[in-house]
Amino acid sequence: MNDPTRIDAFAQVIRILERNLRYLESIGLEPATIEAYKKTISYLKRQTKEGIENIVGSRRGASTRVKRSMDPEMSDQELSVLPGDQVEALLSLPKLSRKFLERLATVRFGVSPGALSSLRSRNALVDKLHTLVSHERTHDAISRTTARTPR
Known part of the structure; x- marks a missing residue:
């Protein structure tokens, strides 16, 4: 100074x-x-x-001022096929921007922009994404179980 x-x-x-x-x-x-x-x-x-x-x-x-974010450069195609484990790993990064998280929610999980606007904080958005990953895992487990069950 x-x-x-x-x-x-x-x-x-x-x-x-x-x-x-x-x-x-x-x-x-x-x-x-x-x-x-x-x-x-x-x-x-x-x-x-x-x-x-x-x-x-x-x-x-x-x-x-330059805001430092650690947003990965990923295409929508890459985001749409990102495995749940990698989504969880991304969510653990504290410097991801809200904009990137919203894009992830929209592209990967099909969350509407209106639903995202109701999430007031970045933490609420991260929690929502954790929940979506958890639900996806549950659905996958149910699908695997029903596929193995003879009719």
Whole structure:
């Protein structure tokens, strides 16, 4: 960070926090809360320029930041025949984007976009995909059992 204004602004925030600490002590806030507040100020004071940059951000807006996702490059054809074990392995990757997970649900399991929109979080979508894999395995087991049963 080569922006002295940001460093000065960060230092000003520290001074404000310290003044607030004196006020909080004077009104008799719980000692545990005061201690946590002091530790927070201490942590902020120890920050390097890079740490300050991470806290206050850069001049560039969030739109210029590159989001790192680990989305595999797979065609719809590859996704449609992906075995359940490999789907489970993909679901264990924390950096898969929601967009990729939605594509997987649509292409591999035929989930409608409307059904996907009702899943509010990425975790809900991952849970749904785990359930779909589990159901598919159950159906496969039933099919194998009925195929072996003589009529």
